[in-house]
Amino acid sequence: MFQFESVNDFIQMGGHGYYVWSAYFISLSALTWLVMSPLIRRRKFIQEVGHQRRRELARQ
Amino acid sequence: MWQWFHRLGSPRWFYQASGKWLPWLSLLAAVFLCVGVVWGLGFAPQDAKQGNSFRIIYIHVPASFLALAGYYVMAFAGAVGLIWKMKLADMVMKSAAPIGAVLTFIALLTGAIWGKPTWGTYWIWDARITSMLVLFFLYLGVIALQHSYSSQDSASKASAVLSLVGMVNIPIIYKSVDWWYTLHQPATIKFTEAPSMHPDMFQPLLVMILGFYCFYAVVLILTTRVEILHRERRTRWVQDLVLEAPDNSNSGKI
Numbered sequence: 001m002f003q004f005e006s007v008n009d010f011i012q013m014g015g016h017g018y019y020v021w022s023a024y025f026i027s028l029s030a031l032t033w034l035v036m037s038p039l040i041r042r043r044k045f046i047q048e049v050g051h052q053r054r055r056e057l058a059r060q
Numbered sequence: 061m062w063q064w065f066h067r068l069g070s071p072r073w074f075y076q077a078s079g080k081w082l083p084w085l086s087l088l089a090a091v092f093l094c095v096g097v098v099w100g101l102g103f104a105p106q107d108a109k110q111g112n113s114f115r116i117i118y119i120h121v122p123a124s125f126l127a128l129a130g131y132y133v134m135a136f137a138g139a140v141g142l143i144w145k146m147k148l149a150d151m152v153m154k155s156a157a158p159i160g161a162v163l164t165f166i167a168l169l170t171g172a173i174w175g176k177p178t179w180g181t182y183w184i185w186d187a188r189i190t191s192m193l194v195l196f197f198l199y200l201g202v203i204a205l206q207h208s209y210s211s212q213d214s215a216s217k218a219s220a221v222l223s224l225v226g227m228v229n230i231p232i233i234y235k236s237v238d239w240w241y242t243l244h245q246p247a248t249i250k251f252t253e254a255p256s257m258h259p260d261m262f263q264p265l266l267v268m269i270l271g272f273y274c275f276y277a278v279v280l281i282l283t284t285r286v287e288i289l290h291r292e293r294r295t296r297w298v299q300d301l302v303l304e305a306p307d308n309s310n311s312g313k314i
Contacts, residue, residue, distance in 0.1 A: 016111055
């Protein structure tokens, strides 16, 4: 059963909202970075090496 | 058995096989984490003494679990790389270090935030917290070593040795709450006994722990795959693989 009576109640968390939400928000950002960082590096790698390789093939 | 071992050690085989595991693992991680967060934040009953600030447990405990499990993964991969000269193990070790560091950081930070309303202070030099800080520095040490050698082989050896020596810290972390009984509470979950929590609070925690395990596997695989591409960039299969993607490197330029 949902523990809070209203949305405002849920955000306030009985006066502990600041602690709970900041902990969740910072953790979410850190976890998102963990996923995004390898995805971005992979994309960059494929673009760079793929571009090089295409130039080499064009020259041959 | 040995054939399997050699195949698993082949970066190319791992790259291709892990590509098939990733969608399923990601789906599992997403489902567990979403269910766990909603359950933990909205539906688990509040703690009689701590009120709602106890909901931080649903991140703090899983992150701490994985910070420790990640250290085992890193040290074990380091040992395999050192003993059998398995290249893939070296790559896994290198990839595990930043992930472990971030998870340890989350564990320390959520612990600090939780400490304020519960203990009245963000930080205290308690044995458990201090040994977790040492774990954080061990991860940072491995990351630093990886970048301080021009030869990848020397970097792998040095960081494998550091992570193995750092294993001394692991039993200290586990036992710290029993040996020096200060502020940090003893373990909530033990394999030998029933958990000291009400099932309504414990079930979402279990879901979150499972979610963090799946999440860890996904991120470790993603990071290792990028490392494989970088180290195998001169091989035929990587050179063919990069051609499959469309060439966007000139987009935005005239």
